Amino acid sequence: KEIVVSGIRSTGFLHLGNYFGAIRNYIRMQEDYNCYFFVADWHSLTTHPDPKDLRGNVFRLLAENIASGLDPEKVALYAQSDVPEIAELYLLLNMLAYKGELEKVPTFKDKVRLQPQNVNAGLLTYPVLMSADILVHRAIKVPVGKDQEQHLEMARNFAQRFNTRYGEELFPEPIAFNFGDNLVRIPSLDGTGKMSKSENEMATLYLNDTDELIRKKVMKAKTDSGPAEPGAPMPETISNLFLLMQSVSAPDAVDNFRLAYENQSIRYGDMKKQLAEDMVAFIAPIREKAQALQQDVPYLRRILKDGAEKARASAAQTLQAARALIGINYYQ
Numbered sequence: 001k002e003i004v005v006s007g008i009r010s011t012g013f014l015h016l017g018n019y020f021g022a023i024r025n026y027i028r029m030q031e032d033y034n035c036y037f038f039v040a041d042w043h044s045l046t047t048h049p050d051p052k053d054l055r056g057n058v059f060r061l062l063a064e065n066i067a068s069g070l071d072p073e074k075v076a077l078y079a080q081s082d083v084p085e086i087a088e089l090y091l092l093l094n095m096l097a098y099k100g101e102l103e104k105v106p107t108f109k110d111k112v113r114l115q116p117q118n119v120n121a122g123l124l125t126y127p128v129l130m131s132a133d134i135l136v137h138r139a140i141k142v143p144v145g146k147d148q149e150q151h152l153e154m155a156r157n158f159a160q161r162f163n164t165r166y167g168e169e170l171f172p173e174p175i176a177f178n179f180g181d182n183l184v185r186i187p188s189l190d191g192t193g194k195m196s197k198s199e200n201e202m203a204t205l206y207l208n209d210t211d212e213l214i215r216k217k218v219m220k221a222k223t224d225s226g227p228a229e230p231g232a233p234m235p236e237t238i239s240n241l242f243l244l245m246q247s248v249s250a251p252d253a254v255d256n257f258r259l260a261y262e263n264q265s266i267r268y269g270d271m272k273k274q275l276a277e278d279m280v281a282f283i284a285p286i287r288e289k290a291q292a293l294q295q296d297v298p299y300l301r302r303i304l305k306d307g308a309e310k311a312r313a314s315a316a317q318t319l320q321a322a323r324a325l326i327g328i329n330y331y332q
């Protein structure tokens with residue numbers, strides 16, 4: 001079976017972008033691949049260092065993953081911090097990563113803009129830790145959203161550099177993966193960026209939102225004032241609505257609104273009402289299941305423990321091989 005790795009930062013509530021960019025692929029892959037999925041708690045410390053939030057975020061994320069359909073019996077589901085081999089590989093890869101290339105990464109530049117008072121080295125080396133997360137299991141496919149594409153390219157570079165420097169093909173070169181042709185990017189409802197856990201809350205649909213809040217957010221989504229001139233390109237706010245509708249609504253409903261758009265008879269209010277109801281029907285069962293699961297902390301702890309065991313067994317083998325290649329095997 002091919003090896004698959006992916007993680008989500010424990011920085012807040014999961015949203016539709018996380019679901020359609022990442023989790024939907026996890027669920028589809030869990031049968032046929034050897035899957036390692038983790039809560040990226042170390043990664044969250046670069047931007048969310050408050051100890052009072054961490055634990056709740058980690059347990060909720062686990063519950064939301066399982067409520068979405070992930071089966072902990074079929075995959076290794078673990079916390080990044082339970083696998084110290086990741087930190088060791090991160091250290092080794094740091095010797096192959098250059099300050100200049102890390103400073104050029106767009107997500108680093110975004111973070112510098114967002115938190116100029118805390119430009120920590122963890123932010124700069126984020127792509128190195130992410131590479132360690134992936135390479136520690138020698139994974140080939142990484143189900144992620146479009147925003148992670150460039151980080152994957154860096155992971156391939158680090159893998160290649162390691163292999164070249166130490167003269168053996170220890171690491172395969174991993175690719176960003178999505179069922180379907182393109183990587184997914186779910187836009188925010190106000191059209192200003194992507195949905196995100198910790199920014200722009202009213203323009204992001206969370207898997208924990210109440211029915212009422214979902215309706216309110218969708219009805220406030222930006223649309224233009226009316227149908228565009230015939231033949232004019234579809235405005236981004238409208239194509240965003242169609243993209244969301246395609247994700248959760250019946251194909252017939254989407255087709256009807258598309259036809260109405262083309263005839264210039266579309267009423268955006270009606271479209272948003274339909275979208276809101278379909279969104280409620282999609283999110284409510286996940287929300288309710290996740291809330292129930294969160295009550296059962298002993299169960300979630302057991303999952304973390306089992307997941308960590310599976311992940312460490314795989315990671316330990318990789319590190320043993322990496323150490324030997326570097327020459328760190330003084331007692332053998």
Ligand code: AQP
Binds near residue numbers: 009016020146197
């Ligand atoms: N809008 C999105 N569309 C598609 N995929 C997305 N992902 C995130 N947003 C979208 C994918 O979800 C996985 C987890 O990524 P993350 O933990 O970085 O999530 P986030 O929502 O981007 O989180 P934050 O805390 O708000 O982080 P930053 O500050 O990094 O944006 C990934 O597979 C990601 O592609």
